[in-house]
């Protein structure tokens with residue numbers, strides 16, 4: 001079933017503006033600003049020790065924070081350095097962290113997904129990446145059909161390297177940061193990635209046999225215009241990536257100092273950003289991509305689309321996934337583990353990361369262990385965001401009555417959303433409509449029991465649409 005254009009869904013620009021509030025993205029619940037800042041490695045270690053006897057599958061994530069130059073729009077946790085020798089040193093520390101964590105991992109499950117993100121994973125050369133994969137395999141059991149995916153900066157990748165990621169290292173999914181094809185925008189954001197570089201990388205990935213190619217795009221960047229954005233979408237339709245992440249640019253100069261350099265640039269006004277979002281959504285859905293939700297599009301034949309249709313889609317810190325189980329053990333600076341109803345995030349500072357590891361401690365900076373109520377709301381939010389329905393049946397250890405009571409308690413806040421056609425309050429389930437998929441964050445926030453404290457804690461979330 002096609003997602004439909006914004007107009008065919010009955011969504012007006014005014015409605016989008018009304019719902020475009022500052023709300024969490026819910027890559028986790030509870031969201032990170034509400035985790036404990038005094039959470040320690042000792043607590044996390046005990047939590048890992050408690051995983052004995054479980055055999056559910058889990059994912060592995062490694063964060064490679066290095067980049068040669070700061071792209072001015074970027075909001076990732078990065079370390080900017082031209083010194084390539086940092087990569088070898090970092091690998092040594094990663095090995096210590098992986099060994100320490102693995103020594104407390106008591107689960108019997110297998111790793112069914114490895115994802116390398118950043119920063120720039122291909123800051124590590126092919127030999128270093130191979131060593132990283134070997135270290136992980138030495139400490140965790142991998143499922144025979146485990147997925148491997150990698151984020152790539154196309155400006156640093158040669159066709160030979162892309163082939164090696166596939167043939168030598170076993171990666172089958174690859175993601176390229178592009179943002180926009182317009183040369184003036186590329187120059188304004190300090191990235192300078194040409195159309196030729198992107199096309200050559202995607203061609204190399206296809207030739208190497210990658211099963212899935214993802215491209216990240218951003219609207220709301222400097223010097224974007226209606227015409228330039230339309231050309232970017234032309235290029236995307238020509239490249240036909242399997243998946244597209246389409247983000248709204250978050251300009252946060254008070255929080256991200258490097259973004260201040262964009263202050264004198266022509267940032268598109270709110271109305272133009274809205275136009276760009278609507279055009280992108282309409283063109284992508286007309287050209288064969290389904291809107292999965294939360295900025296993500298996938299071709300109709302892609303496994304994400306199929307999993308959503310089957311009601312088995314899941315979500316973790318890396319976005320949507322088709323894999324069973326959303327547990328993830330993560331390594332590297334700023335990496336976030338989401339394991340057996342607990343979160344732990346490492347320090348973002350490389351010096352602190354190394355110091356803690358030299359003392360035999362994994363540098364956990366904040367985190368939390370979820371309460372029963374947290375777990376219930378986490379499941380509800382995930383179901384609504386991934387599969388578009390909360391069915392009133394016993395699942396995940398919660399009874400039908402518990403789900404009914406939660407929805408009844410939220411009824412006053414859900415009714416206006418139902419009147420706007422975003423949800424339906426059916427006898428057997430709370431359902432998200434196709435129109436509601438555009439406003440998933442506005443629906444999820446109804447079940448967030450921490451959100452009311454955001455103002456008092458002065459937390460600024462990004463915009464919902």
Ligand code: SF4
Nearest residue numbers: 067070071074076119
């Ligand atoms: S290469 Fe990617 S992670 Fe690094 S600064 Fe640019 S956008 Fe951010």
